[in-house]
Amino acid sequence: MVNRHADRTGRTVVITGGSDGMGRALALGRAARGDHAIAIGSSQARGDRLLSDAAELGLEGRIEFVRADLSTIAGNQAVLDHVGRHGSIDALVLGANRPSPKRVETVDGFESTFALYYLSRYILGHGLMPLLSQAPGPVIVNVAGVGATAGQIHWDDLQLRDRYRVVAAQLQAGRANDLLGVAMAERHGDQVPYVLYHPGFTRSGAAAREHVSPPARFTLKVLAAIAAQPVERAIAPIHGFIESPPTASLTAVDRARLVPLGLKTLEPSAARRLDQVTARLLADKLTARAHGDRRR
């Protein structure tokens, strides 16, 4: 179906993980196409580099960098407050992630991969829904690992207190994002379509490699040089989703392949369960914080 919003420019596009890798390339690409990109990352140095590269390309003023630690509730809230000043938003692209070799707890008491790779996407998707709903052709694109069936949600130990492994944490958050897409599409997809996108092995993620041991870093670098695709190829479909949002409430794409929505990792009852568990987790944190504030 032809989308009537396809040739529009001047969109506002919010990109988490916009300071590096695919998100950075997407921010520059959207700015070059006449859009306004709000790129979010935690490193001021990477943000400054993005802005100076944009200026060199004649794109000054088309990209904003917002520094925020998206592994914390406060960091996500700061982004919601900042973006709230913009009025409507046309696209939200969720790409922030950073594997952690060791289990780290955030200030809110969540395991950091769960907090950054999944919870942030939950908070921002819900929090920006009112602004997305106002745009003529909005879309949310969650860049993760849909189509893969490895890993699981550890319902009895979501924070991986007993069995933390970097791969298990990444896979759990990946599967949680699959379910997030299903739940969001079920609730809001008629107004704001949701796209789950797995880019495949891509020559990005350089900062993530800094945290692994030197031999593993070398192996990953060699593998990336041989087997990974260039960033521009990985993000080409994301430009397509923004310029011509799907009409279906949920679309799942693993590399160039449409993922059948009946896949076991996209089970609606599991999606509703995770949605409820997450809402409760956040409500408990906010209640505990309110009590703490009152005691002070």
Ligand SMILES: NC(=O)c1ccc[n+]([C@@H]2O[C@H](COP(=O)([O-])OP(=O)(O)OC[C@H]3O[C@@H](n4cnc5c(N)ncnc54)[C@H](OP(=O)(O)O)[C@@H]3O)[C@@H](O)[C@H]2O)c1
């Ligand atoms: N690369 C691949 O082969 C591949 C394959 C499949 C799926 N994916 C998925 O695709 C997405 C993008 O991957 P990528 O390779 O482009 O990532 P990347 O190059 O490692 O970039 C990660 C981005 O996340 C941001 N980030 C990390 N920690 C943050 C924090 N605490 N708060 C705010 N921002 C934070 C980083 O910004 P700062 O450094 O400024 O904090 C950076 O902009 C990820 O979700 C990844 O899981 C990647």
